[in-house]
Amino acid sequence: MNREQNSSVLHCEGLRKRFGEIEAVRGVSFEIAPGESYGLLGPNGAGKTTTISIVAGLLEADAGEVTVAGNRLTTKSVAAKAAIGFVPQDLAIYPDLTARENLSFFVKLYGLRGKANRARVKEVLEIIGLSERADDQAKKYSGGMKRRLNIGIGLLHSPKLLILDEPTVGVDPQSRNAILESVEQLSGQGMAVLYTTHYMEEAERLCDRVGIIDRGELKAEGTREELVALLGEHDKVHLTGSGHLEAAAKACAEIDAVEAASVGQESIELLVEGASAILPEILTTASSAGVTVHSVEMEEPNLEAVFLHLTGRALRD
Amino acid sequence: MKVLAIVKTELTRTFRWRANIFFLLIMPMGLILLLGVAFGNSATRIGVVEKEKGQLASQLVATLGNQPGLDTKSYDNLGSLERAVERGYVSAGLVLGSNYDQRLQAGKAVTIRYFARPDSTAPQIRVALESSVAAQGSALVAARIVHSEQGRSFKSALRRVNAVKATAPVGVSLLAAGGGKYPTGGGQFQQSASTQLLLFAFLSALNGAVWLIETRRLGVARRMLSTPSSSREIMLGIVLGRWVITLLQAAMIVFFSWLIFSVHWGDPFGTGAIILVFSLVAVGAGVLIGSLCSSAQQAGPIAMIVGLVFAAIGGSMEPLQYFPATMRKIAHITPHAWANDAFGTLLSNGGNLANVWLDVVVLGAYAAVLLTLATWRLRRVLTT
Numbered sequence A: 001m002n003r004e005q006n007s008s009v010l011h012c013e014g015l016r017k018r019f020g021e022i023e024a025v026r027g028v029s030f031e032i033a034p035g036e037s038y039g040l041l042g043p044n045g046a047g048k049t050t051t052i053s054i055v056a057g058l059l060e061a062d063a064g065e066v067t068v069a070g071n072r073l074t075t076k077s078v079a080a081k082a083a084i085g086f087v088p089q090d091l092a093i094y095p096d097l098t099a100r101e102n103l104s105f106f107v108k109l110y111g112l113r114g115k116a117n118r119a120r121v122k123e124v125l126e127i128i129g130l131s132e133r134a135d136d137q138a139k140k141y142s143g144g145m146k147r148r149l150n151i152g153i154g155l156l157h158s159p160k161l162l163i164l165d166e167p168t169v170g171v172d173p174q175s176r177n178a179i180l181e182s183v184e185q186l187s188g189q190g191m192a193v194l195y196t197t198h199y200m201e202e203a204e205r206l207c208d209r210v211g212i213i214d215r216g217e218l219k220a221e222g223t224r225e226e227l228v229a230l231l232g233e234h235d236k237v238h239l240t241g242s243g244h245l246e247a248a249a250k251a252c253a254e255i256d257a258v259e260a261a262s263v264g265q266e267s268i269e270l271l272v273e274g275a276s277a278i279l280p281e282i283l284t285t286a287s288s289a290g291v292t293v294h295s296v297e298m299e300e301p302n303l304e305a306v307f308l309h310l311t312g313r314a315l316r317d
Numbered sequence B: 001m002k003v004l005a006i007v008k009t010e011l012t013r014t015f016r017w018r019a020n021i022f023f024l025l026i027m028p029m030g031l032i033l034l035l036g037v038a039f040g041n042s043a044t045r046i047g048v049v050e051k052e053k054g055q056l057a058s059q060l061v062a063t064l065g066n067q068p069g070l071d072t073k074s075y076d077n078l079g080s081l082e083r084a085v086e087r088g089y090v091s092a093g094l095v096l097g098s099n100y101d102q103r104l105q106a107g108k109a110v111t112i113r114y115f116a117r118p119d120s121t122a123p124q125i126r127v128a129l130e131s132s133v134a135a136q137g138s139a140l141v142a143a144r145i146v147h148s149e150q151g152r153s154f155k156s157a158l159r160r161v162n163a164v165k166a167t168a169p170v171g172v173s174l175l176a177a178g179g180g181k182y183p184t185g186g187g188q189f190q191q192s193a194s195t196q197l198l199l200f201a202f203l204s205a206l207n208g209a210v211w212l213i214e215t216r217r218l219g220v221a222r223r224m225l226s227t228p229s230s231s232r233e234i235m236l237g238i239v240l241g242r243w244v245i246t247l248l249q250a251a252m253i254v255f256f257s258w259l260i261f262s263v264h265w266g267d268p269f270g271t272g273a274i275i276l277v278f279s280l281v282a283v284g285a286g287v288l289i290g291s292l293c294s295s296a297q298q299a300g301p302i303a304m305i306v307g308l309v310f311a312a313i314g315g316s317m318e319p320l321q322y323f324p325a326t327m328r329k330i331a332h333i334t335p336h337a338w339a340n341d342a343f344g345t346l347l348s349n350g351g352n353l354a355n356v357w358l359d360v361v362v363l364g365a366y367a368a369v370l371l372t373l374a375t376w377r378l379r380r381v382l383t384t
Helices: A003-007 A048-055 A099-109 A114-127 A143-155 A173-188 A200-206 A224-229 A245-253 A275-288 A303-311 B002-016 B019-039 B055-065 B078-086 B100-105 B121-150 B154-166 B189-217 B220-226 B231-261 B268-292 B296-313 B325-331 B335-348 B353-383
Strands: A010-019 A022-032 A037-041 A063-068 A084-087 A161-165 A192-197 A209-214 A217-222 A234-243 A258-264 A267-273 A291-299 B044-050 B070-074 B092-096 B113-116
Touching: A010 A048, A022 A048, A022 A063, A022 A192, A037 A048, A037 A200, A048 A063, A048 A161, A048 A192, A084 A143, A084 B220, A099 A114, A099 A143, A099 B002, A114 A143, A143 A161, A143 A173, A161 A173, A173 A192, A173 A200, A192 A200, A200 A303, A209 A224, A209 A303, A217 A224, A217 A303, A224 A303, A234 A245, A234 A275, A234 A303, A245 A258, A245 A267, A245 A275, A245 A291, A258 A303, A267 A275, A267 A303, A275 A291, B002 B019, B002 B189, B002 B231, B019 B189, B019 B231, B044 B055, B044 B078, B044 B121, B055 B070, B055 B092, B055 B100, B055 B121, B078 B092, B078 B113, B092 B121, B113 B121, B121 B154, B189 B220, B189 B231, B189 B268, B189 B296, B189 B335, B189 B353, B220 B231, B220 B353, B231 B268, B231 B353, B268 B296, B268 B335, B268 B353, B296 B335, B325 B335, B335 B353
Parallel strands: A022 A217, A037 A192, A037 A209, A084 A161, A161 A192, B044 B070, B044 B092
Antiparallel strands: A010 A022, A010 A063, A209 A217, A234 A267, A234 A291, A258 A267, B092 B113
């Protein structure tokens, strides 16, 4: 183990996982320092959940190695798992138990006993804002409350590494904001966070560093600025219109300055070098391809543009 | 500690769902009552009309009523007795004529009218009646000899014969097959209580498959594996939780059947051993179904069908002794048949643990195989 591994909470090296014919994870390597928030950004099916399952010790990798807080992690390694708090994408709580009972159950599985157990349950109830409803059955909670309880279970043993697998999927905007604030607070308290999402805004808001994953491969990683810098002088051009969008995107992609083009819902997204100069040509090409353009927007490069640049397709594809 | 936490949570969740109280306790008790009435060994009743309440007529009726498994009930006239037999209130009718005592004391023959329902009890009642008549006849013959040779009055001679007969050195006492005391408590519910215990303990444990799938569906089982708990602790907690629930149900059936139906459960060590090991078999089967099926909709009907078919084949719906010999052999592919055999030895024949060791070993083998398969399969399902 090198010095770098010693100083990181999580170190993954060359992870690979195959399900039959499909290789879901292909040589993924990254690491997270104490107190750092690391986001795995990628569309559905990119390999985020499989990577997370390996990192949480739920799935054995076909190849590669995971080290958590200095301990090598496998599905059987109890010591490494003690440093991990795992919050799965789907709710993993007993709906017929109260929040207190759910927390009390899991806190025992994390090995806390007696007074420490009760005190920690009380603290976590405060953190997730469920103290007043602690003795109601979870099935009576709103979706957001259930999500908070789901996160609370992962916090019970004050883990060194908190793994959150798309915790805001299917959550109303208010609860989503509350969850994001909680994660920001936890990260500020020195807990390392591994956060998967396919929402660019969440990755930009929460994560110190982001790894862009697609088709099981980690395409790039770094801070937001480092990733955007990969684009060079590229701008993102967003056209909305009607007509033959596919044909127009294909035609636009053949323009030299256009790096990548993808079709969205009644829109085309382009990654363009020197967009101001080339914009008239883009509009003429789109129009010739049978598209009536309703509006044009030029945006500052963001992670979505980086994803488009790296993979040739939009994050939501 | 972690194992106990899983067990406690299983118990809390099971008993929080109030419908479970019905399935775990009330339904089994209802079926004990129902099957006890249907298959229980209640006394056969004979209706009697005594046209003249003479001493000899009453003596014959009393002798008949003292036969094991027989009761007598008096009727005023032939018409009401015939109706009672026709409607099945009594199994047979017996009419003793108005000159019964008088003719016998005079040394003349009498004819007893006997009629019965056309079922399997009629020949048995006839045998009982003939033995009672024969007993009275032999006493009458002896009394007539004493009367003629010693010059006593016939009544005095008959009293003397009856007194000697009461001290006769030959007697018959009913013992259990192993030589122990033949149990008399529990009556008609004795057998239905043990068979229903097995049926419901097995069904409830199989129903654990649905709970297990629910725990998997909720993602809780997988989440448990993300905690610093070994898969062995988690498997043990799940199995132990279902076992404790099954044992609690069995304990409640034992207690309430004793309280309500006076069922005697025989040797506590033998009965305890059978319940402990049979429950483990049931839990193993439940966890195996729960790990093989992918949805509760799939597991529920499978558990129900397996539970009911095994109970039917294994003698928990109709007693094994009513099965043909070949079917009785086939029945022993099920754990129910072994457990029912053991309960037969313990409850009906006054046996003890030493008499049912083979049944305990066979059931233990079932449990070992099923639990090994179930935990192997469950671990595979949760970690791949």
